[in-house]
Amino acid sequence: MSETMTGTEILRAIQMLPLTEQRALLAQLNQALPAAAPADESDELERREREFELAMLAEGFFAHIPAQTMTDEEFDEYEPIEIEGEPLSEQIIHARI
Numbered sequence: 372m373s374e375t376m377t378g379t380e381i382l383r384a385i386q387m388l389p390l391t392e393q394r395a396l397l398a399q400l401n402q403a404l405p406a407a408a409p410a411d412e413s414d415e416l417e418r419r420e421r422e423f424e425l426a427m428l429a430e431g432f433f434a435h436i437p438a439q440t441m442t443d444e445e446f447d448e449y450e451p452i453e454i455e456g457e458p459l460s461e462q463i464i465h466a467r468i
């Protein structure tokens with residue numbers, strides 16, 4: 372009996388391929404997968420984000436597409452760290468003057 376790979380395992384295996392083979396696989400997937408009509412606005416956003424990532428990969432701007440590390444709930448609950456002093460952007464401006 373053959374063992375089935377998870378999506379994460381497949382992505383890891385793809386990331387280990389040379390960039391030229393990743394691009395060839397991307398082209399094959401784009402041809403093989405039909406462009407499905409999104410069910411709602413969040414599906415449309417996910418589709419557009421995925422298209423962007425794939426385009427950046429195909430153009431060589433990304434070496435691989437990173438796996439999502441946060442769930443939507445974790446992202447919504449994220450609180451940035453409070454830092455004392457002036458904002459980094461202000462520090463940069465002052466350093467350039």
